[in-house]
Amino acid sequence: MTTIRDQALACREAARSVAELGTAAKRKLLHDMALALEEQCEAVLAANAKDMQAAAAKGVQGAMLDRLRLDEARVAGIANALREVAALPDPVGVVTRRETRPNGLQVERVRVPLGVVAMIYEARPNVTADAAALCLMAGNGVILRGGSEALHSNTAIAAALRGALEANGVPAEALTLVEDLRREAMVELLQLTDIVDLAIPRGGEGLIRFVAEHARVPVIKHYKGVCHLYVDRRADPALALNLLIDGKTSRPGVCNALETLLVHADVAVDFLPRAAAALVARGVELRGDERTRELLPGVKPVTEDDYAAEFLDLILAVRVVDSLDEAIAHIRRYGSDHTEVIATRDEAAARHFVRALHAAVVMVNASSRFSDGGELGLGAEIGISTTRLHAYGPMGAESLTVERFVVHGEGQVRHPQSRV
Numbered sequence: 001m002t003t004i005r006d007q008a009l010a011c012r013e014a015a016r017s018v019a020e021l022g023t024a025a026k027r028k029l030l031h032d033m034a035l036a037l038e039e040q041c042e043a044v045l046a047a048n049a050k051d052m053q054a055a056a057a058k059g060v061q062g063a064m065l066d067r068l069r070l071d072e073a074r075v076a077g078i079a080n081a082l083r084e085v086a087a088l089p090d091p092v093g094v095v096t097r098r099e100t101r102p103n104g105l106q107v108e109r110v111r112v113p114l115g116v117v118a119m120i121y122e123a124r125p126n127v128t129a130d131a132a133a134l135c136l137m138a139g140n141g142v143i144l145r146g147g148s149e150a151l152h153s154n155t156a157i158a159a160a161l162r163g164a165l166e167a168n169g170v171p172a173e174a175l176t177l178v179e180d181l182r183r184e185a186m187v188e189l190l191q192l193t194d195i196v197d198l199a200i201p202r203g204g205e206g207l208i209r210f211v212a213e214h215a216r217v218p219v220i221k222h223y224k225g226v227c228h229l230y231v232d233r234r235a236d237p238a239l240a241l242n243l244l245i246d247g248k249t250s251r252p253g254v255c256n257a258l259e260t261l262l263v264h265a266d267v268a269v270d271f272l273p274r275a276a277a278a279l280v281a282r283g284v285e286l287r288g289d290e291r292t293r294e295l296l297p298g299v300k301p302v303t304e305d306d307y308a309a310e311f312l313d314l315i316l317a318v319r320v321v322d323s324l325d326e327a328i329a330h331i332r333r334y335g336s337d338h339t340e341v342i343a344t345r346d347e348a349a350a351r352h353f354v355r356a357l358h359a360a361v362v363m364v365n366a367s368s369r370f371s372d373g374g375e376l377g378l379g380a381e382i383g384i385s386t387t388r389l390h391a392y393g394p395m396g397a398e399s400l401t402v403e404r405f406v407v408h409g410e411g412q413v414r415h416p417q418s419r420v
Helices: 004-019 023-039 041-057 062-068 072-086 125-137 148-167 183-190 205-214 237-249 265-281 290-295 324-334 347-356
Strands: 095-100 106-113 116-121 141-145 175-177 198-202 227-231 258-264 285-288 315-321 339-343 361-364 383-385 393-395 401-408
Touching: 004 106, 004 116, 004 141, 004 175, 004 183, 023 041, 023 072, 023 125, 023 148, 041 062, 041 072, 041 148, 062 148, 072 125, 116 125, 116 183, 125 141, 125 148, 125 175, 141 183, 148 175, 183 205, 198 205, 227 237, 227 324, 237 258, 237 265, 237 339, 258 265, 258 324, 265 285, 265 290, 265 315, 285 290, 290 315, 315 324, 324 347, 339 347, 347 361
Parallel strands: 116 141, 116 198, 141 175, 227 258, 227 339, 258 315, 285 315, 339 361
Antiparallel strands: 095 106, 106 401, 383 393
């Protein structure tokens, strides 16, 4: 039986071939991967049906089931994401800085691939293709370890993509799907410090904590999204309401959905009843503090746990605040450094909100749902980093490279007196 270490070694060897591909070759590869996925759509959907049936039998429902589900439109979207990544600028080889030192040395900082990226994820078959596309475009090999609930879907998608790799003369091991889903195997993968250059967990809070606690390789965490909308005293009420409805109800089971609404006391009397009517009509359950419940009789009391929760459901925590600073203090206490939104016509308030919060993405008068690599011009995203390392926020292909120094000289030595 092939071990996790054997698979990782094979991926590292294949990654060297990927790193040598030029831009045109990588773009052709990704286009061929998209075409292969479309051609095998029927097999992918049949595999996904098995996963959906098994998930339903286990009682899986709500957001988790929605993330798992594929149909023809979603498969087409995955293929289009591959093409979007192919159209992006190639980050490999980009010179980000160039200078000439007083001694004549020409010093460049050049982007190069990371090497081997391990992607650990749950219930999102699209991540199989998105992660592969971004890692390959950045010249890396990728090891994919999906969850058991999406095993059939991930296997079918990976098979299509690996076929395109082989057809382009690239070792299929550059895209390695781990089929041993035991936790012990995951831990072994996360401790291969001599092979794996970076691990990215993407899933529930429990998965991310497990990876962070057991990994010896560097980890970039795609942590939970406790996203807030603050409606300022000088907000446009119609604009704020649209941001609220879109952020909470367009797709409640994703990490950039709103989980908490903060409303300035000066506008709460007018805004909250309108907001509640619109949200309740769309099936949202509200949980509010005492001041909120005075304005909205029948709303459930909110708890401390509610303010810290990523509901991933049609549930919204609500609080009335007396100032912008009180809203900022609330977000600092309960937020997860993912995405924060302010609705205001006061430019000074907007600047203060942006400066005061260290979230990966801060929105001014725009929906939290735009906190997404594709929407922000990265093509597909491999995740939204809430870890302040070399990447912070939505991560595209560029975030899967690092800068190194390349130095050009004409025989310069550090100590001239040492010359022979």
